[in-house]
Amino acid sequence: MIKSMTGFGRGEYMDNEYRLIVEIKAVNHRYNEIVIRMPKNLGPLEDKIRRSVSSALVRGRIDVFITIDEYGEKKRAVRIDKELAVAYNKALDELSELFAMPVKDRIYQIAKYPDVIRAEEVTEDALSLWPKLSQAVSIAVNNLMQMRITEGLNIQQDLIARIAVIESYINSVEERAPQVLVEYREKILGRMRDLLGMIGEEPDVGRLVQEAAIFADKTNITEELVRLKSHLAQFHTALHIDEAVGRKLDFIVQEINRETNTIASKANDFTVANIVVEIKSEIEKVREQIQNVE
Structure with a gap:
C-alpha cells in the first residue's frame, strides 16, 4: 500500500514531573529531510530523535517540534x-x-x-529523559503514519482509476492501428487511379503493395504498445508494494510518457493523435499525484 508524504502527528507524555509534547509535520520533498526544533537542554537527544523518526518516515520534508514543561520541584x-x-x-x-x-x-x-x-x-541529564520522550515521539510518528496511509489510499484509488483510463485509450489505439494501414492503402490506390485514369492506365498492384509495406513498417507501433502495457502492469504492481515507491512510480511514468510520444510520432493518423493527447493528459495527472507518494 502506498503512503502519502504529507501528514501531521502529535504525541504526548506526562507524569508528575514532566509533560513532553512532540508534533511532527511532513510535506512533499524529493529526499528525506528532518528538521528538529526543541529546547536547548534536549540537544544531546537529537540523534536519537532523528533515528527514531527516519526509521519510519523514509521520504519527505519532516519538521519535528518538541516542547517540555516541568511540574516537579526545581532542583x-x-x-x-x-x-x-x-x-x-x-x-x-x-x-x-x-x-x-x-x-x-x-x-x-x-x-x-x-x-x-x-x-x-540543576538541569536533569537529557539522556535520562529519553525513555519518556521516546514514547511521545513514537505516538506522534504513529499518528502521522496513519494520516499518510489514509491519504495514500485515496491517492492509490485515484491512480488505479487513471491507469484504467489510460489502458482503455491504449486499447482504442490498438484497435485503430490495423485500420490505419487499410485506409492508407485505399487512399494511395484512389490517388493512383485518379492520376493513371487520365492517361488510361491501371494502377501497378506490385508498387501499391510495396508502398503499403513501407508505410506499415514506418508506422508499426506494436513494440511500443507491448512496452506500454508492460509499464502499466509494473505500475499496478508497484501500487501494492508495502514500501516507499514514489521514485519507482515516477520512473515508470517517465517510460510510459516516452512510449506514448513514440506512438504519436509513428502512428501518422489523426484519430490516434487525438487519443494520444488524452493519454498524455492522464499521464500528467498521474505525475502530479505521485509527487506526493513516499
Missing part, C-alpha cells in the same frame, strides 16, 4: 567561585593594611560581592 545548587572569593579577600587585606583598619565580618562581606555565590537550577 537548585549553590555555586561558590573560590578564585573570585580569594581575590576579594586579598583585596580586603590590602585595604586593611592601607588604612590600618580591620575588616569586620569579612566572610559575610565577601559573600555579598557579585558572582561569589550563585544559585543555579
